[in-house]
Amino acid sequence: MTAxxxxxxxxxxxGIPPAPGHVANKDRSTAPSGTEGGGEYRWPHxxxxxxxELSVQDIRFLLATARGFEDVSTRSVKKVPALRGKVVVNxxxxxxxxxxxxxxxxxxxLSADILDFAAAGSxxxxxxxLADTARNIEAMGVDAIVCRHHLSGAAHQxxxxxxxxxxxxxxxQHEHPTQGLLDIYTICRRLGRDTYDLSxxxxxxxxxxxxxxxxxSNMHGLLKLGAHxxxxxxxxxxxxxxxxxxxxxxxxFDKALPRADVINMLRIQFERIHSQAFPSVRxxxxxxxxxxxxxxxxxxxVTVMHPGPVNRGLEIESAVADGPNSAILAQVANGxxxxxxxxxxxxxxxxxxxxxx
Amino acid sequence: xxxxxxxxxxxxxxxxxxxxxxxxxxxxxxxEPWALVGIRSRGDIIASRLAKLLPTQAFDGRVGSLDITLxxxxxxxxxxxxxxxxxxxxxxxxxxxxxxxxxxxxxGRSVRAALQSLMDxxxxxxxxxxxLVDRGGRELPIAPEHVALDMSDQNLSRQxxxxxxxxxxxxxxxxxxxxxDEPEGGRQ
Numbered sequence: 001m002t003a004x005x006x007x008x009x010x011x012x013x014x015g016i017p018p019a020p021g022h023v024a025n026k027d028r029s030t031a032p033s034g035t036e037g038g039g040e041y042r043w044p045h046x047x048x049x050x051x052x053e054l055s056v057q058d059i060r061f062l063l064a065t066a067r068g069f070e071d072v073s074t075r076s077v078k079k080v081p082a083l084r085g086k087v088v089v090n091x092x093x094x095x096x097x098x099x100x101x102x103x104x105x106x107x108x109x110l111s112a113d114i115l116d117f118a119a120a121g122s123x124x125x126x127x128x129x130l131a132d133t134a135r136n137i138e139a140m141g142v143d144a145i146v147c148r149h150h151l152s153g154a155a156h157q158x159x160x161x162x163x164x165x166x167x168x169x170x171x172x173q174h175e176h177p178t179q180g181l182l183d184i185y186t187i188c189r190r191l192g193r194d195t196y197d198l199s200x201x202x203x204x205x206x207x208x209x210x211x212x213x214x215x216x217s218n219m220h221g222l223l224k225l226g227a228h229x230x231x232x233x234x235x236x237x238x239x240x241x242x243x244x245x246x247x248x249x250x251x252x253f254d255k256a257l258p259r260a261d262v263i264n265m266l267r268i269q270f271e272r273i274h275s276q277a278f279p280s281v282r283x284x285x286x287x288x289x290x291x292x293x294x295x296x297x298x299x300x301x302v303t304v305m306h307p308g309p310v311n312r313g314l315e316i317e318s319a320v321a322d323g324p325n326s327a328i329l330a331q332v333a334n335g336x337x338x339x340x341x342x343x344x345x346x347x348x349x350x351x352x353x354x355x356x357x
Numbered sequence: 358x359x360x361x362x363x364x365x366x367x368x369x370x371x372x373x374x375x376x377x378x379x380x381x382x383x384x385x386x387x388x389e390p391w392a393l394v395g396i397r398s399r400g401d402i403i404a405s406r407l408a409k410l411l412p413t414q415a416f417d418g419r420v421g422s423l424d425i426t427l428x429x430x431x432x433x434x435x436x437x438x439x440x441x442x443x444x445x446x447x448x449x450x451x452x453x454x455x456x457x458x459x460x461x462x463x464x465g466r467s468v469r470a471a472l473q474s475l476m477d478x479x480x481x482x483x484x485x486x487x488x489l490v491d492r493g494g495r496e497l498p499i500a501p502e503h504v505a506l507d508m509s510d511q512n513l514s515r516q517x518x519x520x521x522x523x524x525x526x527x528x529x530x531x532x533x534x535x536x537x538d539e540p541e542g543g544r545q
Binding site: 061064068069070072075077080081110 | 424428440445473477478
């Protein structure tokens with residue numbers, strides 16, 4: 001088991017090892033190591049709907065690509081022409097601040113044009129169906145739609161209805177693939193896993209597992225990359241079926257905590273909890289809140305993450321959220337690189353026969 | 358597949374290139390600092406080897422590498438997907454004289470992309486283009502200042518690919534020419 005060294009977040013800038021297959025003036029570089037088939041790899045997905053449908057190779061390629069995008073945000077001209085002339089639409093049926101802003105900024109750093117559609121005040125409130133809305137937007141000539149919806153499966157439905165790329169920015173309780181990817185990217189960077197292999201790493205995901213699309217995306221990705229995943233929460237918020245996927249379930253945070261290399265604290269989603277899942281907020285905070293006191297049980301170099309927005313004092317104490325182990329702000333910065341990589345890859349994916357005209 | 362240059366010949370080609378570059382940077386007044394920038398993923402290796410062979414005056418060992426994937430105009434072409442790598446230029450290029458290094462010059466499209474990428478990073482005072490091999494076949498008005506091996510008069514067809522292999526990216530140093538549809542024997 002590898003304990004992360006404190007400060008290992010600034011890992012070596014080696015990225016990925018050089019690959020064979022170099023032909024002068026034709027193909028400058030090829031797929032990263034750890035991908036089967038050597039230089040013949042091509043990102044195959046026109047849509048990003050879930051991490052469940054991605055292969056290990058897909059995930060590693062995407063994360064390696066994100067690494068290349070990281071430095072765009074630190075240069076004097078924070079823009080590259082990779083998506084020049086393409087149009088990206090934000091179609092959000094649910095509140096979002098950081099995901100929406102992150103996608104907008106990622107698209108503009110790639111020189112794409114961005115169109116923002118908010119559900120409130122649009123024709124959706126006049127009774128138009130999701131597919132009709134999307135087809136109408138598509139008719140304006142867009143290349144990718146970033147969609148967030150309160151219903152699970154909305155992104156899949158859209159992908160079947162339109163010809164452009166669909167990126168799932170969160171659908172109900174199903175998945176939030178870019179959040180999962182940026183969490184995994186943050187873990188790899190923090191632990192110096194330059195080949196995006198998480199064997200021997202234990203990640204605890206704590207909180208409202210049942211309602212969390214972030215937890216589902218994290219789970220699928222982490223398990224594929226070889227990590228051990230412990231899901232921690234009250235039984236009412238911890239579906240037993242996740243044990244079948246290969247996760248360990250626990251109701252005792254204090255027992256799981258000392259074994260974790262990474263702790264991902266989830267937000268309590270009051271808007272999705274309709275039954276009485278736990279007796280009181282105070283009781284929840286007592287058993288599952290990450291306090292400075294509880295942090296004494298953790299490994300010294302443990303990485304603390306939170307997808308935001310943070311309920312300070314509930315699932316995490318301010319001293320921990322702002323402390324030296326926290327990677328919360330790094331997650332936000334990495335989210336930009338990961339979303340640039342996603343936009344870049346899906347819009348350059350080969351179009352299948354029945355899609356792009 | 359035909360071997361154009363073995364390890365020893367590649368080393369002497371890089372020395373020739375260093376000599377040609379030294380002629381130019383030597384002419385620049387000492388007050389004009391300069392740097393080497395190599396285009397990934399072979400130009401950067403050549404740049405770091407050149408750094409050891411060049412005079413240190415006004416140079417200070419500034420070597421950077423440039424990834425041009427995001428600036429290419431042929432992204433939609435079929436083939437293995439280019440990996441976006443990091444651009445690593447750990448110095449401010451404003452006002453610098455830049456020696457832009459690449460392995461093989463053909464269409465000139467990589468160089469065009471590299472120039473655009475450089476301009477987005479800052480405003481170099483001037484840019485020289487130094488290549489190991491010029492194999493002809495230009496599609497853009499781009500001309501190198503320094504060439505170690507000039508094959509531009511040999512009328513190579515588009516199917517004939519000149520390939521530079523360099524350690525540590527490859528298992529050995531070599532300069533090869535092969536047909537595009539030829540099986541790539543010997544490549545690891």
